[in-house]
Amino acid sequence: MSQPTVSRALRDDPRVSAETKRRVRDAANLLGYVPSDAGRALSSGRTRxxxxxxxxxxxxxxxxxxxxxxxxxxxxxxxxxxxxxxxxxxxxxxxxxxxxxxxxxxxxxxxxxxxxxxxxxxxxxxxxxxxxxxxxxxxxxxxSATRGFEEAVRRAADLGHRRIGAVLGPENTSTAASREVALRAALAGHGLALVPELVRRGPFDTAAGDAATTSLLSLAEPPTAIFCGNDVIAYGTLNAARRLGVEVPGDLSVIGFDGLPAAGWEIIDLSTIAYxxxxxxxxxxxxxxxxxxxxxxxxxxxxxxxxxxxxxxxxxxx
Amino acid sequence: MSQPTVSRALRDDPRVSAETKRRVRDAANLLGYVPSDAGRALSSGRTRxxxxxxxxxxxxxxxxxxxxxxxxxxxxxxxxxxxxxxxxxxxxxxxxxxxxxxxxxxxxxxxxxxxxxxxxxxxxxxxxxxxxxxxxxxxxxxxSATRGFEEAVRRAADLGHRRIGAVLGPENTSTAASREVALRAALAGHGLALVPELVRRGPFDTAAGDAATTSLLSLAEPPTAIFCGNDVIAYGTLNAARRLGVEVPGDLSVIGFDGLPAAGWEIIDLSTIAYxxxxxxxxxxxxxxxxxxxxxxxxxxxxxxxxxxxxxxxxxxx
Incomplete structure (x- = not known):
């Protein structure tokens, strides 16, 4: 018997014969059918x-x-x-x-x-x-990351940043890839580039931002600004800078991505690319x-x- | 037929007679039974x-x-x-x-x-x-909030805090109630009390902590330390203090509850009661x-x- 027929029989639909309804009802009774969600799923194929x-x-x-x-x-x-x-x-x-x-x-x-x-x-x-x-x-x-990165990079370039670092998300995510493309394109528009020495990659989490920033800040010539794959990475960047006594934004500028509510908190106050x-x-x-x-x-x-x-x-x- | 019998029949359990198995199988076939989760839920009453x-x-x-x-x-x-x-x-x-x-x-x-x-x-x-x-x-x-509040209040009292404020959680939660009891008992142990003027209540969120702290800091004699109903409220307390130019911990000490990971971040660095x-x-x-x-x-x-x-x-x- 087709699913729609069973479903209609259980709903007492007039299009279904009395004999069919009886058989379906008997079967349902035998199996201990109750008008539960599981029962509806079985009978209608839909659970909403x-x-x-x-x-x-x-x-x-x-x-x-x-x-x-x-x-x-x-x-x-x-x-x-x-x-x-x-x-x-x-x-x-x-x-x-x-x-x-x-x-x-x-x-x-x-x-x-x-x-x-x-x-x-x-x-x-x-x-x-x-x-x-x-x-x-x-x-x-x-x-679409393009406009946000164009605006952020223009602002960073206008302020005089030339040595740009990045802590990007995992390579197997489309979001990390599209943000990297948008960042590189925006930098190129101002004659800037991401040099491999100043790029780190990792999970989209705070620990990754912290570790990557600790590594970037240990370089002989650290970046003056770090673009982060998301806000949660940027929180880690801010933590590492604070721990190392690197002043933000005097010694290091930090830009996030996502515009999460906490990025706007007074105690974080993170510049970010939002939507x-x-x-x-x-x-x-x-x-x-x-x-x-x-x-x-x-x-x-x-x-x-x-x-x-x-x-x-x-x-x-x- | 009982649920366990239907379930056993569908599992082909030897305790079920061939006739019962046939009836159950026929009923299952008629209803379009498939060995899906919904089907298992109907037949066994358990979904795990x-x-x-x-x-x-x-x-x-x-x-x-x-x-x-x-x-x-x-x-x-x-x-x-x-x-x-x-x-x-x-x-x-x-x-x-x-x-x-x-x-x-x-x-x-x-x-x-x-x-x-x-x-x-x-x-x-x-x-x-x-x-x-x-x-x-x-x-x-x-x-059990008792020991954490005893330790925190002892430390605050030893440091010289006498004017204690609190931003407590909602009165219809057992957690807010038990923390208030533990805080008041710990304060009493040091001859201190929560005066009504310095107590605020609200949801366990950052906005509530911000609003309550803004109100407490506007008093002629604001508290020197605020105990917060949870860490998330305390983040709001820190935000309000930062916005108002009130220095933490010089002008205001803040104590949270829960010990969330972010409370340990360098940029938050919140004293808290943890478990x-x-x-x-x-x-x-x-x-x-x-x-x-x-x-x-x-x-x-x-x-x-x-x-x-x-x-x-x-x-x-x-």
Whole structure:
């Protein structure tokens, strides 16, 4: 018997014959069917549950996207199910598929992740939030780093910075790659370049920013300004500078990326490249609902523009 | 037919007769039974999924408990399903009940919440993490604030602080209440007291700490030290002091609670009352699994002890 027929029979739909309804009801009774969510999932194939896959929940970035996604999903009659995992492995893909979700928002995709492949193979709708993987196309909400870096680099160049350092994110993320491209292009526009000696790479976390900055500041000629892959890395850069007695912004200017709320705190006051993160999260919720309800609709990629936010940590070098 | 019988029949258990197996299989086939998670939930009544209810995910505190809970549950063969909600309402209780969870960790309970009542009525096992509600008893992992406040107050008193302020958490949380009791008892031990003029209350967030501190610092005789309901409130206290040009710790000492990782950053360097938050989160995972698997076991309440961590923000008053 087809799923729609079973579903209609359980709903007492007049299109289903009395005999079929009786058989379905008997089967349901025999199996101890209760009108639970699991039962609805079995009978209708829909749960109105959207998964959000995160592999790095201790990163403060993700704390700020969950509420906007949740609120937007709720307003459309969907529930948010957070899947906190350590990595996006085969096992994680199987869990997403087995959990009766209508769709998934992938927020921590790496370019080499198997999850998009598995979800596509099993026809579970998904979208990319922030990070994308080129191996499978899907709807996406992404950040365009270009304008933010142009504004930030222009300001740094105008202030006289020439020796520019960078602490970039992991090479297997699309976000680290696109920010590096935008930073290099903006620097080139002012006759500047990132020399390999002044570039460090690592995870998007505070410890990575701290370690990379400690290394950069130990050079005979350290950079006068460091562009950080995100704000969370920049917090680590500020920690290392404070510990080493390097004055910010006198001895070292620091520029972040994301514009997280804490970057605006008086005790941090980080110059950063910002965009509307809450709106981007809400848009991700809208995209996945649209995809779940219109599986053949054309792909949508929503780009959020960036702007430079001048705060305490960028000033003229001594 | 009983759930265990259906479950055994679907597993082809030899204790089930061939006739029963045939009937169950026919019913499952008719309903389009697939060996999915939803199917397993229907047939066995168990999903090996544990819910974690959080109503304030933008609070950095919660970022730090999710990974330890997830890791411990995974090691015991359970999955973590995060339920991010805005408040713990009837609707939220219904969702938890409808989502086929084996058990729930309640992490943001208020003393007036209906969720514990509803879960008890529907026999869905749950435990309290950090915050408890006295209306329904359940296993709990909690913090004992006494020793931490004794150590912190002794240090503040030894340094010469007499005019003590406090920015406490919401009155409808057990954590705010127990910290206030511990703070007042510790102060009394040194002949000190919290005078009403120097006490503020509000949500456990940075904005609340900022507003309360701005108010306290506008008094004709402001406090020389402020005890904060948690570290996140204390960040707001530090922000307000910085904005108002009040020097920490020279003009104002600040003491937090929780010992979050960011409190130890060089750029924050907050004196705080700490405990093993990651271990407390892991213990919560162990308690809920034990409860799910032993519904009649006696109640367990695990208390985590606190200690004072001296950092930059506590020193002698001018």
């Amino acid at each position: 549950r959207i998964g959000l896959l995160l592999t790095d929940l201790s990163n403060h970035f993700y704390s700020h996207i969950i509420s906007p996604i949740h609120r937007e999903l709720e307003s459309q009659g969907y529930q948010l199910m957070l899947h906190a995992e350590d990595a996006d492995t085969e096992l994680v893909a199987e869990r997403l598929i087995g959990n009766g979700l209508d769709g998934v928002i992938l927020a921590t995709t790496t370019v080499d992740s198997v999850v998009p492949l598995r979800l596509r193979d099993r026809r579970l709708p998904f979208i990319y939030f922030n990070r994308t993987a080129s191996v499978v196309d899907a709807d996406a909400t992404v950040v 509307d993160l809450a709106e981007m999260a809400a848009e991700a919720a809208r995209l996945i609902v649209h995809r779940v309800e219109n599986q053949d609709a054309p792909l949508v990629r929503t780009e959020f523009d960036t702007r430079f936010v001048q705060r305490h940590t960028l000033a003229a070098p001594r | 999924r544990i819910g974690l209810l959080l109503t304030d995910l933008s609070n950095h505190f919660y970022s730090h408990i999710i990974s330890p809970i997830h890791r411990e549950l995974e090691s015991q063969g359970y999955q973590l399903m995060l339920h991010a909600e805005d408040a713990d309402t009837e609707l939220v209780a219904e969702r938890l009940i409808g989502n086929g969870l084996d058990g729930v960790i309640l992490a943001t309970t208020t003393v007036d919440s209906v969720v514990p009542l509803r879960l008890r009525d529907r026999r869905l096992p749950f435990i309290y993490f950090n915050r408890t509600a006295s209306v329904v008893d359940a296993d709990a992992t909690v913090v 093993d938050l990651a271990e407390m989160a892991a213990e919560a995972a162990r308690l809920i699994v034990h409860r799910v698997e032993n519904q009649d076991a006696p109640l367990v309440r695990t208390e985590f002890d606190t200690r004072f961590v001296q950092r930059h923000t506590l020193a002698a008053p001018r």
